[in-house]
Amino acid sequence: MDVKYLSENPEILDLDSLLDYQEGAVVSRMLLNKKIGTVTLFSFDKGEGLSEHTTPFDALVYVLEGKVEIIISKKPYILEKGQMITMPANDP
Secondary structure (H helix, E strand, O other): OEEOOOOOOOOOOOHHHHOOOOOOOEEEEEEEEEOOEEEEEEEEOOOOOOOOOOOOOOEEEEOOOOEEEEEEOOEEEEEEOOOEEEEOOOOO
16 A cells, blocks of 8 residues: 655645556555544546455545445445545444
8 A cells, every 4th residue: 555644734635646547456545544544545447346344433435536336234325426425433
């Protein structure tokens, strides 16, 4: 995982420029890593995804481009560019 910590000072990031697509892969870039949680930018090639898992923190998913299906507590949600959803902590 490529790690880039956000500074403690205000910083403007262009998320589009941080996206790094790779054919047949999921690419992640950690933007912030703190004891209270993390911020990670993911890019997915078509047909790629993450396995079912839980995290100790609530998660926020924002779709920068494309379309994605996210399953929370066995219920599917379809999100498109510009949409976001929250995922509760410890909930697969």
